Amino acid sequence: MAVGKYMEDIFSVGQKNFKSRLIVGTGKYKNFEETANAVIASGADIVTVAVRRVNITDKKQPLLMDHLDPKKITYLPNTAGCFSSEDALRTLRLAREIGGWELVKLEVLGDKKTLYPNMIETIKSTEVLVKEGFKVMVYCTDDPILSKKLEDVGASAIMPLAAPIGSGLGIQNKINISLIKEQSSVPVIVDAGVGTASDATIAMEIGCDAVLVNTAIAESKNPVLMAESMKNAVKAGRQAFLAGRMKKRKYASASSPDENLI
Amino acid sequence: MNNLNVAKIQLNGNSYDISIKTSLYDLLNNLSIPDDKVAIELNGTIIEKSKYIKILLKKGDKVEVVHFIGGG
Numbered sequence: 012m013a014v015g016k017y018m019e020d021i022f023s024v025g026q027k028n029f030k031s032r033l034i035v036g037t038g039k040y041k042n043f044e045e046t047a048n049a050v051i052a053s054g055a056d057i058v059t060v061a062v063r064r065v066n067i068t069d070k071k072q073p074l075l076m077d078h079l080d081p082k083k084i085t086y087l088p089n090t091a092g093c094f095s096s097e098d099a100l101r102t103l104r105l106a107r108e109i110g111g112w113e114l115v116k117l118e119v120l121g122d123k124k125t126l127y128p129n130m131i132e133t134i135k136s137t138e139v140l141v142k143e144g145f146k147v148m149v150y151c152t153d154d155p156i157l158s159k160k161l162e163d164v165g166a167s168a169i170m171p172l173a174a175p176i177g178s179g180l181g182i183q184n185k186i187n188i189s190l191i192k193e194q195s196s197v198p199v200i201v202d203a204g205v206g207t208a209s210d211a212t213i214a215m216e217i218g219c220d221a222v223l224v225n226t227a228i229a230e231s232k233n234p235v236l237m238a239e240s241m242k243n244a245v246k247a248g249r250q251a252f253l254a255g256r257m258k259k260r261k262y263a264s265a266s267s268p269d270e271n272l273i
Numbered sequence: 274m275n276n277l278n279v280a281k282i283q284l285n286g287n288s289y290d291i292s293i294k295t296s297l298y299d300l301l302n303n304l305s306i307p308d309d310k311v312a313i314e315l316n317g318t319i320i321e322k323s324k325y326i327k328i329l330l331k332k333g334d335k336v337e338v339v340h341f342i343g344g345g
Contacts, residue, residue: 036345046343061344062312064285064337070305075341091344101314105339108312108319176345203345225345 020249022221024198025114025146025167027085029056032215033245034087034200036225040234043078049228050079053238059089059116059223062102062109081110087148089116094129096136103140114167115140118150126176126203130157134164141165150202153187155194162197169195170223173214174204177226181210182217189217208237208244215248216256280332289336297325300336311340 022029035055040046050058058079066072079086088106093099096119103115119136121129128151140147141164148168149161158169171191174180181204182188192199198220205211211222224241231237279290284300291300297320301308313320314337320328330336 037343038345040343043343059345060341062339063342065304065306065311065340067285067287067289067304067338074310075343076310086341088341089344104319105312105314105337106341108321109339109341110309 020253022198024148024200024220027114029085030054031056031242031245032221032249033211033242034059034221034223035228035238035241036089036223037075037079038091038225039229043073043075045234046075047078049234049238050084052235052242053224053228054242055084057085057087059087059091059225061089061091062106085114086110086112087114087116088112090118092120093118094120094123096132096139099132099136100139103145104143107145113144114146114148116148116150116170128152128172130154134160137161137166138164148200153184153191155187155190158191158199159194162195166197168198168200168220170200170202172203173201173210174206176203178204179206179227179230180204181206182213185213185217188214188219192218192220205241208240211241211244212248212251215245216251218252221245280330282330282332282334282336284336285338291330295330297328297330297336300330301325301338304338306338306340311338313338 022032031054033053033055034057035053036059037046090099090102093102099119106112117136119129119132121127130152137147137149146167148170149166150170153171161169173182200221200223201214201219202223205224205227214222222245228234228237278292280293282289282291297313308322316335
């Protein structure tokens with residue numbers, strides 16, 4: 012069967028195996044019902060989550076865990092909103108205490124307007140977390156040298172941005188992403204900036220191991236439908252990558268044979 | 274409640290009254306928060322869940338109770 016190879020295609024990160032190569036964020040949805048429905052439609056095995064204070068005054072406030080069962084779907088605690096190594100470390104240590112999570116996503120931001128990663132703090136934090144036994148998936152710039160450095164200090168996955176978080180601009184530097192993929196022995200996951208299905212497909216066609224999407228799904232007019240679209244886009248891109256695309260030619264090459272023309 | 278039996282702590286950034294001899298376990302119970310869905314930081318130190326029952330809060334303690342919410 013044509014899809015045979017794809018069906019055995021397992022995505023491994025931090026010594027855990029997953030079927031889906033689409034990771035989805037759980038922010039920006041209208042409510043937890045919509046979040047849960049979009050996650051189901053996306054087919055994702057991993058969702059990113061944030062760590063925040065419990066609302067003490069409203070005891071009846073719904074909890075994310077009541078809508079997305081962490082036993083059925085892998086929670087990936089994320090340090091979104093952290094602008095220092097100290098805050099990021101504190102957040103992930105707390106996340107681990109909530110329920111024993113070791114697979115985490117680190118992002119240390121450097122600027123409120125662009126939400127670009129502060130790579131100096133990011134590398135420093137990765138080093139500390141790896142020593143503490145975390146499996147760290149790291150949000151980073153699309154710089155091959157810094158990506159290599161992250162791998163050297165023990166990152167479990169390299170997660171270069173396609174474009175700024177929530178911008179929906181798509182992959183701005185395909186060459187850099189493919190350079191990073193070529194040199195890395197850990198998974199490379201395009202994180203941030205995906206705007207629509209074709210962006211996710213391009214990332215997978217380049218050879219990336221997975222794609223992380225949040226805003227493109229949550230801010231679409233129909234998040235559940237867009238979630239399914241992203242699922243298909245990632246799958247299509249992965250299949251095209253595995254199939255191996257044709258070589259590009261400058262001139263035409265007829266599809267029908269020239270022999271026995273009438 | 275007699276004032277002598279009440280202590281003020283800082284809970285998630287706000288002033289909060291507890292009765293004396295309240296443990297972290299009691300605090301979560303009073304707030305109807307299941308302990309398997311949160312983590313607690315007491316005066317900057319993360320507390321293991323197994324110690325919630327033993328640790329008693331005292332005046333001026335800074336407590337942070339956190340959980341997972343939707344995020345990117």
